[in-house]
Amino acid sequence: MPKTKKVKSTITENGETREVEIEVPDVEVSWGKREDRKNVGSRMTRVDGADKVTGRAKYTYDIDLPGMLWGRILRSPHAKARITAIDLEPAKRMPGVKAAMTLKEAGATVRFAGDEVAAIAAVSPEVAEDAVRAIRVTYEPLPFVVKEDAARAPDAPRVLGNDRPNVEPGRARSEGDVNKAFAEAAAVVEAEYRAQARLHACLETHGHVVARQEDGGIKVWASTQAVHGTADEFAAIAGIPKDKVEVVCQHMGGGFGAKFGPGAEGRAAYELAKLAGAPVKLMLQRREESEAAGNAPSAIMKVKIAGAKDGTITGIEASGYGTGGIGGAGVPFPYIYKTGSQKVTQETVRTNIGPSNSMRAPGHPQASFLMESAVDELAYKLGLDPLELRMKNDPSALRQAEYKIGAERIGWKQHWNPTPGKGQGAKVRGVGVASATWGGGGGGGTQVDVKISRDGGVWVGVGTQDLGTGVRTFIAAIVADEFGLPREAVRPEVGSSKLGNSGGSGGSTTTPSVAPGVKMAAIQAKFDFLQALAKATNEPPDKVELLPGGVVTNGTKQLSWKEACKRLPVAGVSSRGTWVPELQQSGVGGVQFAHAEVDMETGRVRVLKIVCVQDCGIPMNKLTLESQMNGGMIQGLGFALTEDRIVDAQTGRLVNWNLDEYKLPGPWEMPVFEPIVYEYPEAKGVSGVAEPVVIPTASAIANAVYNACGARVRSLPLIPKHVLEAMGRVPGRESA
């Protein structure tokens, strides 16, 4: 009997995660040496790339079932109102309408424009649209408030009800004596910074196709970041066991943190399907997506920061607030740097706007802008290089190394503008820097299955989902490396809750949750394969060996992979592996540098180049990793330059829900991106970095803008309005 050993892991069953000891083959559990990994860590194109570019890839939007109905939701046009009556009859009478239901009853209060009121299923999207518009709802409009400043006033209309204040205390920290720090400081900077609210702007909106099955179960196609979590929720909604629910998400059109469960639209789709006795597809329209499916909260903060002559930060005092609509808000603060003493208070301000949702590093990009702006100002006031000041106060050894690489790549010395605001002509240039921090470790519980069939096929299945990071590709790579097979020989399957458990794709946890499980499954499968082959060929197990290239040596006999597999039992070999902590690690850094140009006359900012230096432990696929870094920089660029969710105070309505006015950066806004993967020999495990790579982009750009133009733009985005105001070029609005 070959040796096994016990290792610690966690498993998840029925939604509960617990620690367990699992028995695994007694081999070294590690990613091994870089030079021994043929696929893992190389630059691999996506295994599903061709599917995506040819349109073969099926997104939830593409699902079309026989007899399928189209769902639509009627939403409140009012920011706050009491529903006095709902009459579904006019809609029900319309030809083609198969189900109609209320989502709120008469007497209920709607709390934001876009709040769900009723839903329809009909034979076509057009009929469904007409039908929701035929529903008669009478509202008694109530006073509302949508601006965070106004909502803080004592006499502001109560957003969540008369018994709940609009302002609730949030995260607070206090350490040391800040007053002493300010009294003894060589320089003190005090200013207010404002980071705007944003929309996730997923190109594929939220939505589901729900089909009830003959066995009493349901199958749901969902645009989701969590097939298992969504299946748990649908099971609860339907009141059936989870094994009767299958949630499928083969491909995702963007989630960014806003798609972790059925939501009101998923519940409505299920109820409509039940009511109509037919499958229902309910995908949100763009307006609904913008109004109701999530947003990233604003963050406004007064910051007072003190520094010693040598650049040591000695104290920080900050009081801030932000709004996530009827949802929460808050930022991690202070951020990144050692600050000596600190005193921080925060408030969550409720407003009559759709609820916030987690968005790619929740709170961090905002915190970064508030903190990095203040730190930057302090450096200038002390007459120090902002990069040096950061290095002096940054406790992370990883970032210390990354600063040096990034400074070199951006050309910090060459492009540093010693006289901000002065340059040849109207266009001036400068550089800026900012930093990131994140966990990046995985969550336990991932269970991965490997099946080897007699035709030589290797199938790997795990109930994770590909949020866009290229999960299938690294799964195939890990297993191929373990068996010494070409990557193409391995068929990965993800995106179904019928597959082994894995967590939601949030918190940059997917790769560090999935990859260790896949590695363990591959180790187990190889072990099981050799056992089975030994048995089938009547050889002692220690005489059976798998060599690179997929060739099996059996004593002196050589078998090709295919020939060897033919000798397996009819059922082939089935193995399961479970996540172990040794193959992942937590605690990533990351720094970004920006080179930007400011037009002193128009206030227009153009970014020339962004350098992102990011560690991630052991990288799985450098190509998709760089792509993820580019994506982070692009999303950060939007936060910096153009994106701003604007709600009108008079109507309580989102004015720029449409993508022509909610300004995502486009091709012409793209600077040169330089994603640099920082690898270091001490790394033993894999970390996820979807989030750190979006955090510092806007801050680095804002700091570059100051270095260029000499005006500190304290309100994002860096649009001409804010830049010209900060320059004092707009009469009556001397500072933004």
Next chain:
Amino acid sequence: MKPFEYVRVKDARQAAQALGTERDQAKILAGGTDLLGEMKDYLVTPARLVNIKTIPNLDKIEHDDKKGLKLGALVTLSRLAEDKNVRERYTALAQAIDLSAMPQIRNAATIGGNLCQRPRCWYYRDEHTICLKKGGSKCYAVEGENQYHAILGGGPCYIVHPSDPAPALVALGARVVITDGTKTREVPLEQFFILPAQNVRRENILAQNEIITHVLVPAPAPGTRSVYLKEREKDSYDWALASAAVVVTPNAGSVGAARVVLGGVAPVPWRVAEAEKALVGQPLNPATLARAAEAALAGATPLEKNGYKVPLAQAVVRRALSLTMA
């Protein structure tokens, strides 16, 4: 969606008949790039769409060295911008189109439709906000989110005209040919557009049963240079924060004649006679540019959030003028 009748017409007379006289009951369909969006957003609910793309010969670009340019109203923006003669002699028009919308829209949008497009004001574009322009009692921009609204010519409504080609065509002295199939009139484009103070529900003088058949652009005087410059928050598809179309005819080292028309800052393409006066007879030096730019915005009355448009538009005017010397 309200069911509508779809009618193809063969000539202006048929168009006039199909359009009728009851305002907005029937709408002209050409490129459809604005109309279909308006219908999907429930801003208009016409009972009939009158497709005028079936009218023959309105898709021609005709050049005459003396008479100038005769553009059929159905010429698409992309075809117009690709025309070599237009690029060379009516440069501001080609530049304005290059900076309009995005290629997909320019491939479908017609020049006639571009001049007749409705404002992009986000209050106007919201079905549930009944503003002055939609028969309501209030312009929400006055006390609201007015960062993109008018700083000139506003009141009681503060839209800005969304067209880029329009300021260029006004600067080039274009005229539009309008007909109801019986009576045909030729109007300077400058007078085609109307301010909210004249009629808050409309942006131009087109009657319900009229269509634009042609846009006529006179041949520029020898030596004339024209430039269109647009500032926006992003270059990949965005509306103008401020733009300027300038046409300058030199005369012995100084400016002989000049036209300065602003876009993105007023409810109509905003021609500024004061800026033109500041130029004529002067050499195009930095001092002249500064005076002209100053004069162009002298009448600006910004709202709470759009004061930045004043220095921005001044910069655009200065730069557009200096580019005529390039």
